[in-house]
Amino acid sequence: VSKTANTDIWQYHTEAFDTLLLMMNGIGLVETIQGLRNFLRYAKTLISDSGQVLLDSSDIAYLYDESHPYPKDKYYGEIRYQYEYKGRRGTWFGWLYADQETLFNIAAQEGWLMQVIYENDDDQYLARLIMTDKRL
Numbered sequence: 454v455s456k457t458a459n460t461d462i463w464q465y466h467t468e469a470f471d472t473l474l475l476m477m478n479g480i481g482l483v484e485t486i487q488g489l490r491n492f493l494r495y496a497k498t499l500i501s502d503s504g505q506v507l508l509d510s511s512d513i514a515y516l517y518d519e520s521h522p523y524p525k526d527k528y529y530g531e532i533r534y535q536y537e538y539k540g541r542r543g544t545w546f547g548w549l550y551a552d553q554e555t556l557f558n559i560a561a562q563e564g565w566l567m568q569v570i571y572e573n574d575d576d577q578y579l580a581r582l583i584m585t586d587k588r589l
């Protein structure tokens with residue numbers, strides 16, 4: 454790593470990077486499938502011509518069963534959270550967990566190629582995205 458930027462990604466317009474690194478399910482910050490689409494469009498302005506996006510996520514389908522069925526009004530990986538500490542509650546916020554197939558399809562629709570670099574038995578994976586006019 455030769456240079457980092459600690460700033461609001463949606464406000465950053467200074468220069469292009471070789472890599473956007475979104476670890477610990479950092480892609481979750483997009484909150485929804487539409488947010489993922491918006492991010493992938495915007496990310497093209499943040500990376501160099503040979504740049505990449507590295508991210509990890511997981512398939513949380515295991516959370517659903519007959520007694521807790523998939524949501525009917527949204528993608529099942531769109532989750533809402535609220536933190537509480539010592540009786541103080543924060544505001545609710547959204548977080549996205551994208552399964553591999555969903556990420557692959559949306560990435561392709563938005564002009565990205567996706568390569569799964571690593572996956573484990575718990576449906577967690579690490580992916581590399583590059584723009585479609587580049588090679589993996």
